[in-house]
Amino acid sequence: MAFRKKSATPPPPPPPPRTLFEKIWDNHVVHRQDDGTCVLYIDRHLVHEVTSPQAFEGLRMAGRQLRRPDATIAVADHNTPTTTGPMDEESRIQVETLEKNVADFHVPYFGMDDPRRGIVHVIGPEQGLTLPGMTIVCGDSHTSTHGAMGALAFGIGTSEVEHVLATQTLIQKPAKNMRVAVEGVLPLGVTAKDVILAIIGKLGTAGGTGYVIEYAGRAIRDLTMEGRMTVCNMSIEAGARAGLIAPDEATFQYLEGRPYAPKGGAWDLALSQWRRLPSDKGAHFDMQLDLNASDIPPMVTWGTSPQDALPITDVVPDPANAPDENMREAWTRSLAYMGLTPGTKLVDVPIDRVFIGSCTNGRIEDLRAAAEIARGRKVASNVSAMVVPGSGLVKAEAEREGLDKIFIEAGFEWRLQGCSMCLAMNADRIEPGQRCASTSNRNFEGRQGRGGRTHLLSPAMAAAAAIKGTLADVRDFQ
Amino acid sequence: MEKFNTLRGVAAPMPMVNIDTDMIIPKNFLKTIKRTGLKDGLFYEMRWTADGQKKDFILDQPAYKDAKVIVAGPNFGCGSSREHAPWALLDFGIRCIISEGFADIFYNNCFKNGILPIKMPKEIIDKLMDDASRGSNAVLEIDLEKQEIKGPDGGTVHFEIDPFRKKCLLEGLDDIGLTLEKKSDIDDFEKKQRAAQPWLHAAE
Ligand code: SF4
Numbered sequence: 001m002a003f004r005k006k007s008a009t010p011p012p013p014p015p016p017p018r019t020l021f022e023k024i025w026d027n028h029v030v031h032r033q034d035d036g037t038c039v040l041y042i043d044r045h046l047v048h049e050v051t052s053p054q055a056f057e058g059l060r061m062a063g064r065q066l067r068r069p070d071a072t073i074a075v076a077d078h079n080t081p082t083t084t085g086p087m088d089e090e091s092r093i094q095v096e097t098l099e100k101n102v103a104d105f106h107v108p109y110f111g112m113d114d115p116r117r118g119i120v121h122v123i124g125p126e127q128g129l130t131l132p133g134m135t136i137v138c139g140d141s142h143t144s145t146h147g148a149m150g151a152l153a154f155g156i157g158t159s160e161v162e163h164v165l166a167t168q169t170l171i172q173k174p175a176k177n178m179r180v181a182v183e184g185v186l187p188l189g190v191t192a193k194d195v196i197l198a199i200i201g202k203l204g205t206a207g208g209t210g211y212v213i214e215y216a217g218r219a220i221r222d223l224t225m226e227g228r229m230t231v232c233n234m235s236i237e238a239g240a241r242a243g244l245i246a247p248d249e250a251t252f253q254y255l256e257g258r259p260y261a262p263k264g265g266a267w268d269l270a271l272s273q274w275r276r277l278p279s280d281k282g283a284h285f286d287m288q289l290d291l292n293a294s295d296i297p298p299m300v301t302w303g304t305s306p307q308d309a310l311p312i313t314d315v316v317p318d319p320a321n322a323p324d325e326n327m328r329e330a331w332t333r334s335l336a337y338m339g340l341t342p343g344t345k346l347v348d349v350p351i352d353r354v355f356i357g358s359c360t361n362g363r364i365e366d367l368r369a370a371a372e373i374a375r376g377r378k379v380a381s382n383v384s385a386m387v388v389p390g391s392g393l394v395k396a397e398a399e400r401e402g403l404d405k406i407f408i409e410a411g412f413e414w415r416l417q418g419c420s421m422c423l424a425m426n427a428d429r430i431e432p433g434q435r436c437a438s439t440s441n442r443n444f445e446g447r448q449g450r451g452g453r454t455h456l457l458s459p460a461m462a463a464a465a466a467i468k469g470t471l472a473d474v475r476d477f478q
Numbered sequence: 479m480e481k482f483n484t485l486r487g488v489a490a491p492m493p494m495v496n497i498d499t500d501m502i503i504p505k506n507f508l509k510t511i512k513r514t515g516l517k518d519g520l521f522y523e524m525r526w527t528a529d530g531q532k533k534d535f536i537l538d539q540p541a542y543k544d545a546k547v548i549v550a551g552p553n554f555g556c557g558s559s560r561e562h563a564p565w566a567l568l569d570f571g572i573r574c575i576i577s578e579g580f581a582d583i584f585y586n587n588c589f590k591n592g593i594l595p596i597k598m599p600k601e602i603i604d605k606l607m608d609d610a611s612r613g614s615n616a617v618l619e620i621d622l623e624k625q626e627i628k629g630p631d632g633g634t635v636h637f638e639i640d641p642f643r644k645k646c647l648l649e650g651l652d653d654i655g656l657t658l659e660k661k662s663d664i665d666d667f668e669k670k671q672r673a674a675q676p677w678l679h680a681a682e
Contacts, residue, residue: 030667031660037642039660041667043678051560053511064654067664070680079509090509097511134678141559141583155583157561158513159590159653167657169664173640205496206553206579239556241582262677270677305496326495326551333494425505432528444500444557446523 017280019177020246021212024152024277028135030169040172043134044151045164046120047074047107049098050425051139055162056101066105067168073129074102075110077119079425082388082415091426105165118391118417121145121359125229126393128258132247132274137164142359142441143242144235148228149255150247150277152212155236175241176210179285181217184293189475191369192227193361193439193458195219195291196234197299201309202289208240211287214279215245219293225254226365233360234441237306246278298474300346301443301456303334308443310346312461312473318342337445338453339433346471349455353436354385354466355448356412356459358422361439362390364397366459370439371403373463373477379411380469386413386428388420412466424449437465480592481650485573485620487546490536491610497550498557499584503566516566537570541613547620549603549610550577554595555584564591574620576627578603589643592650594622596637605629622648 018026031039045068052074059066066072076098079091087095095112102109110117116127120138124130124146132150137143139161146153160170180199213235215228223231228245235243252271255261262270297311308331310317319335319342322328335342340349356362356370367389379385387407389395395417398404404414421428422440424447430436432451439462440447443454455471464472507519525535536542548554548567554577555563564587567575575588576596588595598606609629610616619628622644628634646653657664672679 031663033642035640035642037640039657039663041664041671050508054513054561057511062654071678094509094511131677139559139561141557143559155559157559157564157583157587157590159561159587163654163657166654167664168668169657171653171657205556206581209553209579209582239553239581266677270675273675329493330495423505425508442500442557444498446504447500450504450523450528 017283019279019283019285020150020214020244020277021152021175021177022283024133024135025174027133037171037173039169040135041169042137042164043071044124044129044136045072046124046136046138046143047072047161048078048120048138048140049076049094050078051158052101052161053094053097054158055139055165056105058162059105059165064166066107066165069106069108071168072107072165073110074098074107075117075120075123076112077117078419078423080112080418081426082418082420082428084416088427115392115396118389118394119359119362119419121233122362122390122394125149125225125254126258126391128255128261131255131261131270132251133277137170141236142233144240145229145233145359147232147235147242147244148225149251150244150274152242152244154242175212176286177284178208178211178213178240178287178289180213180215180289180291182215182219182291182293183217184219185222186219186293186296189298189460189478190296191458191460192223192230194296194299195293196231197301197306197309197456198291198296199289200234200238200306201299202291203238203307205237205305205307206239208235208238211240213238213240213243214285215243220245221248224365225250226363229363230360234306237441247274298458298461300461300471302338302340302346303331304337304443304445305330305334306441306443306456308334309456312346312471314346316340316342316344316346339435347473349471350435351383351437351455351465351470352434353430354383354462355388355421355436355438355440356386356462357388357390357420358440359390359419360441361459362388362394364394366439367394367398367403368401370459370463371406373460373467373474374410374412375406377410377467379466382469383466385411385466386415386421388415388428389417391417421448423447437462437471479590479650479652482573482592482594482622482647484622485546485594486617487573488542488544488614489547489549489576489606489610489616489618490542490545491607492536492548492550493607495551496553496556499555499560499563500557502555502563503560507566508560508562513565514569516562517569520566520570544571546571547574547576547618548572549606550575552578554580556581559583561587561590564588564593568593576603576606589647590653592647594620594647596627596639598635598637602635
């Protein structure tokens with residue numbers, strides 16, 4: 001009887017193929033409204049000193065509790081000093097406020113003297129706090145970095161920080177899906193930073209708006225985890241909500257044994273689930289962008305938007321050749337701000353400062369790449385250069401490998417970990433009119449200090465610029 | 479959060495593309511632990527020279543000093559997640575921004591603070607930019623319920639907005655309160671997740 005009944009109903013259709021993003025999303029929907037608005041569960045919440053005080057204050061005022069202290073982690077990074085000197089008054093108050101908040105709400109905290117302290121997006125993966133398939137948020141737009149582990153990670157504002165603290169969820173509508181495939185093999189001297197600058201150059205700063213980008217293709221798979229983090233980190237500079245990469249053996253190898261990664265039986269169980277995360281064959285993407293790795297040269301930005309990226313062999317562009325009126329105005333304004341003349345060879349642009357660090361390029365592999373160029377050479381006399389490790393553990397590892405000595409002998413300053421001159425909230429900043437070769441992620445007007453001029457590039461390119469005293473082609477140093 | 483029903487006010491034109499959050503509120507104003515008092519930092523580097531002289535920034539011109547609306551170039555609010563950007567705009571008195579497009583996080587942050595960001599196609603922006611250039615006559619009326627903008631010459635245009643976001647603005651709803659009403663759903667989700675992905679939860 002039961003058998004006949006069963007055979008009367010046709011077998012259920014196979015589930016439709018889904019993307020990595022869709023799988024993570026579906027796994028975290030707590031509640032879905034008819035219009036598609038979801039209450040989305042958040043697995044990990046990273047908290048730092050600058051965007052959290054008002055959120056904790058809101059919680060207190062409403063008499064609300066922190067729902068999941070064990071899913072939350074706090075650290076001070078944005079305005080902490082990179083020297084042993086004292087902090088300015090306002091920064092000190094912000095750090096003390098964070099310390100009071102984490103104590104009151106029992107949030108795990110890497111304190112100022114904790115060797116694990118560092119940039120929030122460096123320590124997440126480093127500690128195994130960032131795992132495949134997770135939803136991760138932080139009151140910082142570069143949270144997309146964590147997508148390199150195959151997590152859905154995005155930045156939120158302070159009101160949403162408060163929302164996550166109180167409910168461990170967010171109210172969200174699903175983003176559209178874009179696939180950016182970089183096939184082939186990267187040429188010598190070309191790094192993850194050049195790849196993402198090339199992608200942003202193609203998409204433009206608003207090209208990714210409303211999308212989550214999945215990076216795929218041989219050149220992406222061939223990147224180390226550090227390189228993948230660099231790529232995902234700058235997704236936001238293309239306007240994308242998040243960037244992610246399917247987890248694979250390299251991901252698992254990187255994570256295994258990290259302090260907060262699952263252990264033993266839990267690791268095996270996690271692994272079996274993580275292996276099912278990659279996008280299914282035939283899954284639908286709303287947009288597709290294809291690049292050939294062999295076409296990507298070492299890149300550098302010339303203007304005040306990350307989309308203003310060009311091959312280092314190129315020249316400063318002429319606004320007369322801008323694609324439309326809006327861009328013509330934007331280029332003209334950029335060039336005036338940057339103090340550049342159309343037609344100047346990029347390799348002839350003199351620089352004053354070099355900054356190697358940030359959540360884009362402050363990891364051990366980045367410091368190794370820069371040290372490789374700096375080894376046995378000297379920073380040009382017109383340049384002041386600094387290296388700021390992304391975390392205390394990166395710093396310790398670099399020192400174990402003797403990278404600090406290479407840098408110091410070459411004339412770089414070797415600093416304490418933190419965000420530093422990426423956003424210049426602490427004492428590290430460039431002076432008006434100074435020009436900086438920087439491994440960070442934003443070249444906006446005033447980003448590294450009022451009137452400061454920023455050129456974004458890879459760590460090896462930054463080191464090469466420091467030695468030559470002008471922007472430089474790293475391939476001349478290899 | 480303050481409700482948003484209708485708004486009548488001067489609209490200031492800011493045709494620049496990619497007005498980023500670092501321009502809207504530079505980092506030195508992020509060291510506050512409060513949400514208020516940020517208007518002094520709004521567009522600081524565009525309003526003041528390095529040696530403390532006032533530049534003739536649009537929002538400081540007599541015609542626009544009480545502006546409640548900004549008509550902006552495309553990709554407004556790109557860059558960081560700092561909610562200090564909408565806080566500073568709100569503190570100055572801006573309750574509505576009209577642009578061809580906004581960066582996602584900034585767009586989201588506006589709604590959490592009772593600011594209405596309106597997306598419009600280029601032709602309409604061009605027209606509104608023109609309206610906004612008429613100094614203190616550049617008065618726009620925005621009716622959220624009807625989803626209409628009325629220009630100084632009486633013509634109206636319709637705008638689109640997500641119905642849920644509209645409702646939250648109209649009623650000044652507290653998101654957190656809304657979500658907490660679903661507490662049992664969250665409890666259920668957590669229970670299931672703890673069983674399926676025990677490593678995401680601290681040992682009991
Ligand atoms: S290093 Fe720069 S981009 Fe990264 S979190 Fe710090 S300030 Fe933000």
